[in-house]
Amino acid sequence: MYPQVIHQTDKPILNVQNLSVRYNGRVALEDINFHLHVGERVAVVGPNGAGKSTLFKVVAGVLQPNQGLVTISGSNPLVHQCIAYIPQRSQVDWAFPVNVADVVMMGRNAKLGLFKLPSKKDWDFVNHVLETVQLSDLSKRQINQLSGGQQQRMFIARALAQEAELMLMDEPLTGLDTPAQESLLDLLDTLKGQNVTVMVATHDLEQASRHFDRIMLLNHKIITFDEPSSVMKTENLLQAYGARLRTTNGNDNLLTLDDSCCGDEEHEHEHH
Amino acid sequence: MNIIDWLTSPLQYEFMFRGMLAAVMVGIVCAVIGTFVVLRGMAFFGDALAHTILPGIALGYLISGNAREILFWWALGTAIVASLGIGAISKQAQVKEDTAIGIIFAGMFALGIALISTVRSYAVDLSHFLFGDVLGVSMQSLWLISIFGGIVLLIVIAFYKEFTTISFDPILALTLRLPVNLLNNLLLTLIAVTVAVSLQTVGVALMVAMLVTPAATASMLTHRLSTMMILAAIIAAFSGVVGLYLSYYFSIASGSAIVLTATFLFLLGFLYKRVKSI
Secondary structure (H helix, E strand, O other): OOOOOOOOOOOOOEEEEEEEEEEOOEEEEEEEEEEEOOOOEEEEEOOOOOOHHHHHHHHOOOOOOOEEEEEEOOEOHHHOOOEEEEOOHHHOOOOOOOEHHHHHHHOOHHHHOOOOOOOHHHHHHHHHHHHHOOOHHHOOOEHHHOOHHHHHHHHHHHHHHOOOOEEEEOOOOOOOOHHHHHHHHHHHHHHHHHOOEEEEEEOOHHHHHHHOOEEEEEEOEEEEEEOHHHHHHHHHHHHHOOOOEEEEOOOOOEEEEOOOOOHHHHHHHOOO | OOHHHHHHHHHHOHHHHHHHHHHHHHHHHHHHHHHHHHHOOOHHHHHHHHHHOHHHHHHHHHHHOOOHHHHHHHHHHHHHHHHHHHHHHOOOOOOOHHHHHHHHHHHHHHHHHHHHOOOOOHHHHHHHHHHOOHHHOOHHHHHHHHHHHHHHHHHHHHOHHHHHHHHHOHHHHHHOOOOHHHHHHHHHHHHHHHHHHHHHHHHHHHHHHHHHHHHHHHHHHOOOHHHHHHHHHHHHHHHHHHHHHHHHHHOOOHHHHHHHHHHHHHHHHHHHHHHHHO
16 A cells, blocks of 8 residues: 655656547547646646546546556656545535545545554644645634635645645636635645646636646647647637637637537647 | 432343443444445445345354354355445446345345245244344354454554545545555445344344444534544444333333434434524
8 A cells, every 4th residue: 555656857747648538438538648847737628528537537547548658757647646636626525524634634644654643743744734725724624614715725735735746626716706716826826836737627718828837728639738828829720610619709708619529620620 | 219220220130231232332333334334325235235144144044043153154254245245236337326236135135034934933033133132142242243343443443544535535545546446345344244243233124223323413413533433432332221221121122222212312413403503
C-alpha cells in the first residue's frame, strides 16, 4: 500500500499519447495527444458528455484507457500519489459525518502510511493549508454547513495536504455565484507560486481565457489546445464548422459546443 | 421488590448472564461495523446477507445436528462466501444491483427453509435461526463471539482511516493508490463475520436491525464519525441489556425485545432531532 516514486524533473508533468477510451462501445475519448509542463494552468472546455471527467480520471489513473499511454513525470500514473482529483460537488455525500479538517486530513493518508494516526505535525500541516484557502475559521464545521465556494476551497486544501503536483478539478465553478467563482479563480492564481500544475474542467470559455495559460477545447477529440488568444481567435472558424458549435454573443460572450457530434467534420478542425 | 433486586434477580440464572454478555458484545460489534453499513447505504445488502446464510446453516444443521458451536462455523463460512458473492454480483451490469441481490437473497432463503423443513421438529429449529436464541448461548459460543467480534473491532480500528476514505471518496482512495477493491472486500468480509457472530442473538430475520438501527440513531446525534461509532456501540449495548430485562419480565422473545428497544431509541432520537430543529 501507498507506493513512493521519484519524479524525473526533465519530463513533462503529464504526457498523453494516442489516448482512446470507450464506454460500452461508445467513444468517450479518441486519439488524445498533449503534454503539460510543470506549473501550467489549463482549462478544459467542452459540453456535458465531451469526455472531460473521463480524461481526468484516466490521467489520475483511476480509469484504464482502451488505448494509448499516460505518463506522469515519465512514469505510470498508478505509481503516483501526487495527482489530486477534485470531484464535482454533486458527486459528494455532504451528509457524511466528517468536518472540514477531517476531509483535508484524508489527503494526508498516503503520507501517514498504514496503521498511523496523524501527529501534531500533520495537524499543523492541515491547519497551514486551511489558512492558504482561508478556511481556518471553519475547520471544525460539518461539511454540509459550507457554501459551494467553501466546499471547493476545502477540496483544494485537501489536494494541498496530499502534496499534489497535478490538480484535476472537475467543474469546480458550476453552481457557484460570480463572486465565489472569482475568489476560487484568484485562489488558483495564488497557487501558481507552488509549482502545482492545474487542469480545470469548465463550460465558460470566456472566463477560462482570463485565468488560464492554455485552453483545451474538447469534444471526444481535442479540437484545439492553445493560448487563450489563439483559441478565442478560432471562435469564428469553429463556428463555421457545423451546427454543434455556436456562440451566444450575449452579455457573457459564451462559446459553447453542442453535444450532438458528427464524425467526419472533426478532422477539419485540426487543420485550423 | 426494590430496583436492585429487580436488576439482579435475572442475573442469578447463568443463562441470563451469558445472554446479557452475548447481547452486549454482539451489539457493540454490529454497531461499529453497522456505522459503515449505514454511511455506505448497504442496509439492503446487510439484510440480504443475513438471509442468504440460512441454507448454509440448514446444511450444517442437517449434517452435524443442533450444536450451536458447530453451526457457527457453517454460518461463518456461508456468510463470507455470500458476502463476496453478492459483492461480485453487484458489479455486473445485466440486472440492476438491488434486483440481483433481491433474487439471490429470496432464493437462498427459500432453499434454507426447504432444507430445514425436511426435519420433523422444524418449526422450533427454524424459529431459533430466524429470531435468535440468546438465552441458549453456551460458554463456548460466548468465546467464539468474543474472539471473532474482537478480531472485527481490531481490524476496523487498524484500517479506520482507510475505511473512512473509501467510504467517503473512493476516487481519492484510488489516487492515494489504496487497494480499494481489497479494502472493499475486507469490509464485506467483516460484515459477514459480524452476521455469523450475531446469528444466535437476534437471528437472520432481525439481523439488519442490529446493523442499522443503533448506527442510524447515532448518526442523528453527532457529526463526527468516531463519535458516531462509539455512540452507536453504547446504544446497541444498552438495547441488548434493556431488551433482555424486558424479555425476562414480560416473557417477550429475546431477539425481538432487543430490536424493539433499539427501535424505540431510534424513535426517541428522531423526535429529539425534530424538536431541536423547530
